[in-house]
Amino acid sequence: MASGKSSKAVRNARAATAVKKSKPWGTLAAVAVLVLFAGGIFTYVYTQYEATADIRAFTPSEENQNPALDIEGVTSEEYAGQLHVVAPQRVAYEEFPPNGGPHDEVWAGCNGVVYDVPVRNENMVHSLEHGAVWIAYNEDQIQGEDLETLRNKVIGEPAMMMSPYPDLDSPISLQAWGHRLKVDSADDERIDQFITALQLNAYVYPEIGATCMPNPARFDVDNPPPFDPSEPGPDAMPMSANPEDFGGYTGPGDEMLDPSGAPEASEQPEGEEDPATDESEAPESDEGADASDEGDTND
Amino acid sequence: MVTRHPRARSGSAEKSDGSPPPGVGSGGPPWIRAVTLVGAVLALLLLGAAGGMLVGLPGAGGSAAPSAESVDVGFAQDMTIHHRQATTMATLYRVNGEDPSISQLAFDIDTNQREQIGWMQGWLNIWDRSLTPVDGYMNWMTGPEGHQHHGAVPQDENGAPAIMPGMASEEELAELRAARGEELDVLFLQLMLRHHEGGVEMATYAAERAGRVQVRNLASNMLQHQTAESAKMVGMLRERGAEPLPFDN
Known part of the structure; x- marks a missing residue:
């Protein structure tokens, strides 16, 4: 049985070879496979290239040191760094949420921290000086899935922090040192663009290498100093404070x-x-x- | 299982029977060659385009390393040593000091300068240069302003500084290790202030003359940040009724 079947197969194979010789489907198939293979690689790389278009456009580089300025709606200001107050002294911030200026000597933890309660401005601003991006949101407008979308951009990420912000005049406001962007939706593509451009952007933040790890002796991420909605008193440090006048320091x-x-x-x-x-x-x-x-x- | 063996044998029998392999080769009509050629060119174009996009993807950059004598390499080597002493002093304060504000400052200096050391050592590593100075300190500052300010600093046999400006001596470090309380507060602020001031010359030089944007950026960032931090330490010293140490470099 076995040997009979075998010789039949050989005969069939030879017949097939004869057919291919006269009509070269094999060559055509080989060419088609080659083109399909190359096309597959091209398609894969092209997909990757398209998917990373934003990353390329908004990653800081030698040639484009502050890509945030290319994002529609971003505002930017210059601030002097290193002007410190010590709680309970406050800073008379003029825009909210603040995105720079004098701040508390103690920075808020910004190593991927999601605060569920509003946190004292003076501590949050110091974290911006350390290269963090702060996602502030309006608790009445951002909930459920939207909140989850934002949380996922922060948890475990370096130099990211997030907190609700009382009476925020837009659903979401993003802050980095000297930069702000207000958006209406958690799905706005500019959120990721802002983060790509400004998170630890060495051409923007004033203290390269500064840590987002909070000093455990001075700042408890599980019980952060609360946001103070009241107007700051006359002893608050003004935004116009000149570093020279304060000796760079106004301690207790x-x-x-x-x-x-x-x-x-x-x-x-x-x-x-x-x-x-x-x-x-x-x-x-x-x-x-x-x-x-x-x-x-x-x- | 039983039927698979014969089939396998029949396959090998076919290979050994000497008939030429089907398909590609001399035998086809001319249009087959044209199709093959067009297909090959098309495939090459597609792969070429894919390669082009890969070159443009993030992380695909890279260029020649600065020379061993460059400002970039010299700054990274010397500032690493300078920063290491600052982190040593800051660590001492974090362990032995009690003042919350100075402790916060020490925490900031310690963590921040360690990370900056990481940047500089990373550069040297990837440039394949020595991680430590090989020819004395500050020899990379050879421009018109180089060396002329070093009069007050001890020099080695080649005229290069044997110790970088602002560095604490072994005796001063021993004093810092032994000090406690308010004595430690003042001594730490004095030594750290002088240390910051000592780094200004190197950072200024590198901020202006390093070849790499990244090196110039780090140096000028250090300069601005540490200048503000120095002003803060002057204020903290005055608050304690103490004066900065003389800095005669």
């Missing part, structure tokens, strides 16, 4: 620079406190309201 003991000063008393001038800073001070501040422009806010 700065009053000691002036030996004649009485630190405790001078910090609480009578009747000049902002009405919003402390409820217990309210009666006193009412007295001063007549003469000052604080009267406008009371109306």
